[in-house]
Amino acid sequence: MSQIIYKIAPETLWREAEAKGSFTGAPIDIADGFIHFSTAAQARETAAKHFAGQSGLLLIAIDGARLGDALKYEVSRGGALFPHLYGVLELKNVLWVKPLPLGADGAHQFPVLEAE
Template sequence: MSQIIYKIAPEALWCEAEKNGRFTGAPIDIADGFIHFSTAAQVRETAAKHFAGQTGLLLVAIDGEKLGNALKYEVSRGGALFPHLYAPLDLDAVLWVKPLPPG
């Protein structure tokens, strides 16, 4: 089974991660102690709920299998299991990065 997960990130924050070779999280991730991700089925709702009206966003696809035991699926919104990474994201796990169009 493919374990592709997604992160919505502001472009400036992602550019910083590319310079550093790893993504340590957005402010909400740092506050919560893990990096929030979404599955393919969850990413549209996540974008609408947490990023509505924002521009300059990127959609980042990650190979979850490369994240090992630091990736955990935990109950969140509406009882759904969301992927959470309890470590910095090594950019070797990134499959692609694309602009996320508003709306």
């Protein structure tokens, strides 16, 4: 069974990861010591809280089941469990990458997301 989790990243940062073959994280991930992800239910709130008004973003879907023990669900804002990867994201675990454009209302326009 797949366990799909999501990463929001600036396109320039993600394209660098594609060139290298792996993603080591955004500056906040590197500072925190793990890569932050969101579940389908958390992705919109993450975009609104941490990426408000930002354009040039991508939404990356990852099969969390392939990440093994390096993926941990830990308590974060509001007591919710968020997926955190303690390691490098190998791009072979990426299911798809889609643009995350801003809509006329200033909110990010998400594709349909699969729940875990």
